[in-house]
Amino acid sequence: MPQTFSAERVLEYPGGYTRSVGPVIGRFLTGLRDGRILGVRLADGRVLVPPTEYDPTTSAPVAADGDRWIEVGPIGTVQAFTWVAEPRAGKHALERPFAFALIRPDGADTAMLHLVDCGSADAITIGTRVAPRWRAERSGYMTDIEAWVPLADGEQPVPAPVRVPAEDEEAEVTGITVPIALRFVNTAGESTTRYLHGMAEGKIIGARAPHSTDVYASSRGTDPKTGEPTSIEVEVADTGCVTTFCVVNIPGLSDLAPEIPYASAQILLDGADNTFFGLIRGCSVDEVHMGMRVKAKWADELKPDHTSILWFEPTGEPDAPYEHYKDNL
């Protein structure tokens, strides 16, 4: 058994996740944009910071308007902390080591999570008095406060720098954009690795379980009907028939996608009992139809991945009868 294949990839939505924040969170974030920390006085008198849409104890709605909103801080007290010796590039707001802390702003009864830029782990403790270091450019986002910094006795916090609103800026913050990128190294697994090696040799390698005649190409490792491992390797043909298909009229679905319009299809390969995805070329998209016999067009350079099969082309053979593929639709 050759070494199992793995592939590195990044799960990412270019431009980040856009989220509507709603009126309660929106008002808090608008406050940050203005250089102020806002809290809400709950029915029991406690001041909630940062405000949530519902009272965390009673679930009563928190009104986005009204006179229960007050400004808190800007000075706060560290309630709990930990030290981040190795900041995460592209994620953390600071590139140098910092503390994460739960900070209770003066006038609040709850604490908010944020960064404390204090130089070293021994420069912070529970009870340390801290104040926000505001960014000059603020958009209504948690990192409008770049970090909190310890205050010496009697030291006054630095007010937020005045910012000039953009002309098209909304009066209230209604949404945020959160960049998210996660890196993975996924394992193909034993069965898919066998299949991928086949691709590099111009073969389509399927597999079946000992107690079934059903052949899967490719197999993820089990017979999905029974859960039995597909331990028996079976080569299937690179010919088959179209079971179902669609004509794609949307450009740019992937880097490998051809010019639109093109047809993609499920293909029942000869010798397999499940369908195989492929593009159909070599004929007009108007000519693609269920039952059409097709054959794989292999790339000149074979590799252990799906680029080895460029597309499927019509063979000109008579159509497969409906009975042949009716259980694969």
Next chain:
Amino acid sequence: MRDVAVVSFACSAVAEDPVHNETEMIVPVVHEALTAGGIPKGELGFVCSGSLDYLQGGPFAFVAGLDAVGAWPPLRESHVEMDAAWALYEAWIAIQTGEVDSALVYGFGKSSPGDLHEIMALQTDPYYVLPLWPSMVDMAALQASAYLEASGRTDADLAEVAARSQRAARSNPIAVRSGDVSAADVLAAPVTHAPLRDADIPPITDGAAAIVLAAGDLARDVCERPAWIRGIEHRIEAHGLGLRDLTRSVSTRQAAEAAGALGGADVAELHAQFSHEELILAEALGLDGSVAVNPSGGPLAANPVMSAGLIRIGEVARRITAGEAGRGVAHATSGPCLQQNMVCVLEGGN
């Protein structure tokens, strides 16, 4: 209430499985649980799983997990995007309805393909917390900081927990971290996420677990000594870390009271991923020195995410079925800093 019992349990864990995909990893565990459970797959009333698509980074990744069970003829099936202890809870409810008499529950997850500690930031609220990217360990360390301050305990207490876990894990075949370790050994290592050391932080683990549940006479037929579920409850607290008291676990206490878990036990298996969590949970559950806590080593010894909670139930059940314990308490948690907690009481007898 119908009497429902755990009749079989299987699990696997390794630090990293670079060979098998998730489906291949689940197969032997499900097979072992089904074989030991004695109920043919075709006669199972319900199948429920727990996993987290973010671990693979694939939308609907959990669907492929069902290929390890086999879904033809069609099954009654469900999934929770949580630890599989909550899948067991759903299965227990399904059996309580009287619609079904048995269930297969399984959980799986590979922590090694991505950065687990970073991924777990995505379970926090996306407005106030996620933009700051606190890792799973950062959040736990904040709770440890608050707990030590409030309780007067020190990192020496954490080290006792960590060391005992590693010593206990020497007899656990799926432990990925174990050894003849003393608290002094633990304290000799550097603090990595103040106030936590690496030994206080669960090891990255790939693994799976499966349990078969059966009701009443069916359980008695297939298992000589079923582990009966005498109570199972879960409670949840506010998600905001600064909105709740991190120094104690109110929801664990509430779940334990509702489940009848405060009446003593021979063994307790706690889903304590970090040393301080075991101390907080033991206080909430009223466990004194007479109860063997995490004799398996617990999640500090092996932490296959999304099955580590189910494994706690399985570990207690296994000891009852083996006749080593008469009554036990299993705990599972979900969310950052013990946000949501389940308590399950299991007993032997008929």
